[in-house]
Amino acid sequence: MRLEAGKVASELAAIGRRFYSRGWVLGTSGNFSAVVSRTPLRLAITASSLPKGTLRASDILQCDGRGRVIAPRGRAKGKPSAETLLHIEVARRRDAGAVLHTHSVWSTILSDAWPSGAGDNVAALAIEGYEMLKGLAGVTSHEHRELVPIVDNDQDMTRLARRVGETLDRHPGAHAFLLRRHGMYTWGATLADAERHVEILEFLFETIGRTQGGPSWR
Amino acid sequence: MRLEAGKVASELAAIGRRFYSRGWVLGTSGNFSAVVSRTPLRLAITASSLPKGTLRASDILQCDGRGRVIAPRGRAKGKPSAETLLHIEVARRRDAGAVLHTHSVWSTILSDAWPSGAGDNVAALAIEGYEMLKGLAGVTSHEHRELVPIVDNDQDMTRLARRVGETLDRHPGAHAFLLRRHGMYTWGATLADAERHVEILEFLFETIGRTQGGPSWR
Amino acid sequence: MRLEAGKVASELAAIGRRFYSRGWVLGTSGNFSAVVSRTPLRLAITASSLPKGTLRASDILQCDGRGRVIAPRGRAKGKPSAETLLHIEVARRRDAGAVLHTHSVWSTILSDAWPSGAGDNVAALAIEGYEMLKGLAGVTSHEHRELVPIVDNDQDMTRLARRVGETLDRHPGAHAFLLRRHGMYTWGATLADAERHVEILEFLFETIGRTQGGPSWR
């Protein structure tokens, strides 16, 4: 697989602007990547610390499978997203073509609504019975039960990436995970698939947040 | 009746883009149809599994009264919406000129707020006393009582279409129905009427959801 | 006073499109007027039953002080808003230059949160202590107490207009009133003043609705 890098960069930038207009990547939150080569692994990924409402193709870098920049361009001066290792972990373990991280109000609220898991376990949000689940790749009925693992947040990216990797292995059917008080990661075979997953999961988080909110959160 | 198919397709696509911007058809949810011929019955209808924010006239197919495609066009490669049979059921039993299915957060929440009906009965949401009801065709006072039946969701489309048909017959005055955890169907004599019904009902669902939400949902 | 009618019509149409995008005049709800002549009284006013998202200057009619159309134009075929008498009542008793009626979710919710007044009294929503109140004409401190009367809805427009007139006289300081389960009327010396009042009051309704919502509504 080898996608045309300029086209991918334009598409990632357009996704950023769309998500910004929905309020899902305010501040400089959120980061987006797409696999442009599988062997060796090459990711197009948003540069660090950029506002997403004005994202341009020149704000997209390329990095290798260890997160080192191999094609720095534009105003970002070549520093990839601090969370690049998480993108690589997902791209590898899920064979994903695109990885999108959003940071919406409802995903942040839901990521904080269950206690941390004990020991090696992580908490998880269960979503079941919604027709919208059928928009997730491979799901064919609303009776599907989707478990969205919740990983505790961590500023040590190497440690967090390892934890994310373990979580992905333990939840082979999961289409997304939440970072506690930090938002959501989801992915897909293509950028269009990953963007659809974002819309579906953000919809479900809002629906569940408004429906099941207990006395201490709504 | 025989509408100009190209114009209808453009209008359906524009409705899709408007609803998408409101957040009523995220993911690939939602589908829209208009009757282009009554005898024999011909529907212009959105192709299956398309994102609605970029919907174009070429994404609109034509199908006959049994849901078979008779005019496949464009990127959708000729597969009509999986819910085509529901559109046909509504178009026939209500003599509707247009049928619109949205999948908003509030319609999903309200569709889940009443238990299933026993036996042949379906649950129903009662809406009463709101001026906005006057925007529904034939309603002339806010004192109108609108019953919105709630049909349990089902992946068996033949069975679901039959159940929808029965529900429409039992609620001859209903302007819409909800599918449980799945969203709303409404219709009208024209596309403009159906779109107005969507706006009115979505407004009422949000108002009721925020007003009457019990301890377990808001 | 004699405003240029074409310019007023364009401004009313633009206000409609702006309010529609905020979700304050969905369906065909809402209507807007501006005084184009004081003696004799002449109002530019939205034609009846039009969607506001596509409102054009040609959708604006002119009527006299009894609500009779004197300048029918465009697609509306000359039928003025059903609520024209309410606009005239406000224009006369408040010497207003513009009257705007919105129909938002939060104004509808708040209009229903207090019981009807007994006898000649109407219910009222008290708003106090908010800096945003200073945007209302003549208010110079957040310590202002604004009473927003709530008038029961009625399909008899002559009777409702009389009731509105009485309410305005009893609440000479009010900048707006609510119709129960129907939305808000506000006004101003100019269209810009009236539009500012809409924004301020909608903000306050949402703030109060989210803050003070009791167990039975939110």
Added chain:
Amino acid sequence: MRLEAGKVASELAAIGRRFYSRGWVLGTSGNFSAVVSRTPLRLAITASSLPKGTLRASDILQCDGRGRVIAPRGRAKGKPSAETLLHIEVARRRDAGAVLHTHSVWSTILSDAWPSGAGDNVAALAIEGYEMLKGLAGVTSHEHRELVPIVDNDQDMTRLARRVGETLDRHPGAHAFLLRRHGMYTWGATLADAERHVEILEFLFETIGRTQGGPSWR
């Protein structure tokens, strides 16, 4: 430091239009400034009482370090924002390059959710554990604890400016403060930093408001 005044004015106007579209500066609320000269202190600042959705560069004035206009231009006829003294206080004590005041629903709600402090103390909203905090200048971990002081509102601008100054001195680490029932002030080394701070804090206010809302407010 000496920024090009025309460019600054254009950027302030564009920020106003963006915030207006998000609903953060409805009515004529909100005001924005940028330091164009440090010695002597010169601020570009929004003129008083203007709607922000149509803000233009010509609506931006220049004032000196005592709030007197030195470059009146355009429709505002030279009257600077009534809250100019607060901007000057922040610009001086924080060495800020830009000061932004928004007036959103959630900041207004949160500003009212804690009682006034006794004596010289002001109330404060504590925000802790959110990844989004890392978007605040100098914050490097979600484990940061941000205290947002809440200052009681006051129409006496000289007294309020003094109170704001004292509050800033007592909370040297604070990136923002709230005025009770009035909204938020935040700032940054540049306009881009200040705008990022607005987005981050508005996100956090909404998240906290929806999460921790007690029985009497949501």
